Amino acid sequence: MTAELRPLLPEIVLIVAAVAIYIGGAFLPARGTWRWIAAGALIAATVLLWNHNPNASGDLARYVRWFALAAGGLLLSLGAKPLRFDGTPEYVGSLLLTVAGLMLAAGAEDIILLFISLELISIPTYVLLYLGRNDAAAQESAAKYFFLGVLSSAILLYGFSFLYGATGSSELSAISTASPSFAVFARLALALIFAGLCFKTAAVPFHFYAPDVYQGTTHANAALLSVVPKAAGFVVMARILVQAAPGMEPYSWAIVLAAALLTMTFGNVMALWQDDFRRLLAYSSIAQAGYMLLALAVALVPSGEWDGLGALWFYLTTYAAATIGAFAAMERLGREDHRLDAIDDLAGLGRTRPATAAAMAVCMFSLAGIPPLAGFWGKLLVFGGALNVEAPASARWWFAVAAVVAVLNAAVAAAYYLRIVAAMYFRIPLATPPADGGRGAWFAAVACAAVVVGAGFYPGPLMRAGDFRQRQTPRLDVGAERGPSILFRQEKTTATPTCPTAWSGGDEKSSCPNTLAYCLRRRLYYRGRQ
């Protein structure tokens, strides 16, 4: 094994394991074993990732790779109950591939590899959607997702080709330093890439698939859809819009901001009308994407003490935990032949299944952003960032308006999240759910609720891990002369967060402007060092 491939070992392990499971599954349809092999592969990838560069934090790629492994583990656990028909090897293999795809998307230095990694998420997802259920609704949802997914891939690829045309390079680092020969091409490229990725993140108007697809598939697939493609979409957006092409379009924040407001408002008002749990969470995931887009918009302008990308990833992480937890709780409550779909099915759950109801309630409260749960800190960071951008007055004004709209949206969102909680605790039980969804789902629900509560009471470590401003990320020198190649960024320098120059002079502690986030972050940072 050559040295250049060492950083890629976790992904390689996952892909090899997935392929082995696919092939082996054709001959040995032992259902349970494949899950354990997949779990083993995830653990092996974790160990490799840890060995490769332990204890480092603050790098986007590293953060997302850890995120992908954690989410993959939870999703595997959530869907661990063996399917009745014989699809288990394909199911776990596809899951591993999507995780590998997300990890690759986080680290790919070349837009071709980037595209491939996104497809590595999309194509197994199409398979997964077919595997989950065997009825007409499932077929319909899989077909819809396939058609629209292919369309979005085409748009994205078209955007990539314009990007290559404008800059003459397919490497992100080269793109970031290139001066585009045709400014129009660069803008076209950004518009198309953003549109293509908006599909992955389920942002308006590329969100239409989500409610139909979620409703037509299983809880496990819905959980996967609401986390993995969204994370991939946002990491690629972050890497191209924020890191590689910040100078190409000075007003891209305005578009992102508009998309953010549209997305969150649309998702929330539509969610108010839903009675189906997965459909409701689909609109919830659309609305939540709106908040994340707001964080992305913050990241696109100079934002002083507030770190837009950090907020985005903190938000996405807490959202992922709460969403997977909610789906896992639902999965756990049902049985293979008795899936819980409607919110009415949750009536009186607080009495019939108190522990599951508690986990679900915690996730709902977190999604609604109620302190002290993790979702609250996510919203705090995002809204605070929007209120503290260091941009020209007009932009500041727009961001302030956006923050107000976002807060109003959060209030609207609370209505439907709390409707679920109210159904569980204030309604009379209609029937006791079978609660035979498997220990894996139960574990995933409890683990997610624990993460939500833990990160709520002690958000410091997560915030620190996602503080991407602390580190410069120069390229790894291995293979630098060989032209475009698969390269991973590696972190080298560590610097403490510094004060903006305007306040410099005198004791650092006493002379920094102290917005709330700054205080928070700073406190957490120093405490972590002690």
Next chain:
Amino acid sequence: MLSAKTLLILVPALPLAAAAVAAALGPRVLRGRSHLPVVAALAASFIAAVLLVYQLQERIDLEEKPVATATLWSWFDAPRSMPPPAEGSVETPGRGDFNVSVSLRADPLTAVMFAMVACVSLLVAIYSIGYMRGDAGYWRFFAYTGLFVFAMTALVAADNFILLYVFWELVGLCSYLLIGFWHERPAAATAAKKAFLVNRIGDTGFALGIFLIWTTFGTLDFEGVFSQAREHAGDWRLTAICLLLFCGACGKSAQFPLHVWLPDAMEGPTPVSALIHAATMVTAGVYLVARCTPLFAEAPDAQIVVAAVGGLTALLGAVVAITQTDLKRILAYSTISHLGYMFVAAGALYGVAAGVFHLITHAFFKALLFLGAGSIMHAAGGVIDIRRLGGLRRRMPVTFWAYLIGCLSIAGVAPFSGFWSKEAILFELHGRSFAEGGVYLLLFLSTLLGVVLIAFYAFRPFFTVFFGEEKIPPEAGDHMHESPPSMTAPLVVLAFGSLAIGGYFEWTHGLADFLSHTPSFDCLKRLDRPEIAAADKWRIGLFGSALSIAGIAVVAALYLRPGKAVERLTRAMNVFGLYSLSYGKFFIDPLYDALLVRPLLGIARLAAWLDRRVIDSAVDAVGRAPALIGAAVRPVQNGLVQLYALVMVLGVLVLLGIMLL
């Protein structure tokens, strides 16, 4: 040997742990044995407190600073929230770093309070084993008691104003829970609410005082604030701080005009009245003023207010107590009046130590009286009206003797405990009045009058209940006999304390010397204290004692021999309406009801109506808006994949259009 720091943590921590155990295991496992963890923890706590006193004394002997601190964790740690002041401008105070730690601190004042609280609460807890036996909320009672002792000990050990405020509220909560212990009784529930609300008024002042401390001093640590107090001498803000803090003290310590909650608080179980509403919690206000002596020392106007309010309350409480017929209410008003004495002492500044001395002795004799009253009540089937009781001397000998000692002590007859502490207060007040005259002279005279009244109200129920013809209410059934040993044993111990503790402290000078090493009292040494001849001390003591004995003699004459004397006296007093005024408690409650409660209720009803009819409908209308928007856009999501793709493409076109234009 445990270190002072460990002891300091143990004293509050043990009752908390016991409360948790009682609450967790009480309802199912311990049931009738729920007192075990609490009593054990309180005993350990008491031992720890005594050890702490010895350790601090050791440090004093070694001429070290007798202060132990234990910082548990940092609670708030926010850097300064403002940019530094512009070049050349003067730094405004109050913009420092906001650092608050959960830290405890023991100095002699704290240690003395520790020992007193732990001792009285231990005795009351033992007493409660008998008193509360068979109550449905047995475990609840002991859990609350443990929680209260935790809060109270932590209150006196808090190292900064924020923490003090937290435990201040926590003791208030425990008080609320215990007053309303029998919450199924409407009177108890109302009394609990009243206590909570009236306390809230005082606490608002306290909170404002803390805010002002922050903006004035830029810190909330006791040491930081007190060390800066001198620089602010004569500053109006310092006076305002003192008055606001005193406002909080008035609420908690039931001083006029916020005293109205304490008599009603007697709806709670009698051990609670003894522990919280006589011996410990209500003295928190006195503790606060004593703790903040450095601030009051620089604010003479505030001293006068404290002393005047204390004096007025002392007199008012005593006058009301004379005519009441409910034994517990008499004791409640006497508590109000004695707290007034402590505030007079604290207001006289040099008398702070005397005030604390009185606080300690009062804790013993008042707890004794309350528990004695509880013993009577227990035997009499809950009857506590002195007109319905009589001649219990023979039936309850232990209670009788204990109660007698309590009465002698409260009346200030030499050589009982109350005598020494009351004499100390009179002495200090005399010194101040001698030096300044004016208000203090008036206060001195009124406290002398109070001494007679105390003797009167203490012995009137005593003679009525224990002497005369035997009256046993029908509620008592055939239970009219001495209480069980678990109840009489604490009575005996407390009686011993009421008998001896004051004299012991006075003769050995133990308490005064120990307290004088409290850092908070250092400021007193700087002031030149008016010189008074030692002979004055004896003269005052003898005079005070003589007044007490005179008071007792009058009561004995009126009540020991059945006759018309009492009636005649009542009628004579009522010529000027004095009797009704006293019996009606100066009509303060109806006055509040008419002036405050009813108007406020009216406003509340109006607001509730507005809220329901106007605001709620407006909010509902707003709340429907998002759903309506949702309904409007719903048709787009029609399930047709062609349309979805079309909208996506349109979206791309719009994006491209924006980018290119």
